[in-house]
Amino acid sequence: xxxxxxxxxALFESLCYTCHGLSGHGDGPGAAALDPKPRTFAxxxxxxxxxxxxxxxxxVFGGAAVGKSQMMPAQTQLKGKTAVLAALTxxxxxxxxx
Numbered sequence: 001x002x003x004x005x006x007x008x009x010a011l012f013e014s015l016c017y018t019c020h021g022l023s024g025h026g027d028g029p030g031a032a033a034l035d036p037k038p039r040t041f042a043x044x045x046x047x048x049x050x051x052x053x054x055x056x057x058x059x060v061f062g063g064a065a066v067g068k069s070q071m072m073p074a075q076t077q078l079k080g081k082t083a084v085l086a087a088l089t090x091x092x093x094x095x096x097x098x
Contacts, residue, residue, distance in 0.1 A: 008087030015075065016088075024095030034071050041095035055092055056085045 013022070019034060021027040024041035031038050039046065054066060060079050063072025078085055 002083070002087070004081075004083035005087045005090075007084050008091060011075075011078075011084070012088065012091050019072075024092070024098065034069075036069050036071075038072075039068075041092050042098050044097055047093065047096045052086075052089045052093075055089045059085060059088060 017028050018030040019026070019028045019038040020041065021031065021038075026038035026040040028038065041047070058066050058068065058072065059075050061076070062070065062074030064070040065074070078088075
């Protein structure tokens with residue numbers, strides 16, 4: 001398997017899931033305390049409204065950088081990690097309609 005894919009999966013399961021949930025429905029253990037609630041990746045309308053670049057910018061620079069919740073933290077350690085960001089985007093896209 002591609003090491004970037006494995007790294008992205010590990011990152012999702014250690015960082016992203018806390019709020020977005022392992023099912024991508026915004027129902028992770030940290031979600032209850034958040035307002036606004038974390039994005040539900042299953043939302044087809046949202047999926048259609050964003051580019052892969054937008055998703056990656058949100059991951060790297062945080063929600064506030066794209067006009068969304070400042071509760072979405074920046075993951076600046078991923079800046080320039082193109083393959084990992086692409087793999088994370090694929091994970092996010094994979095929840096569509098689920």
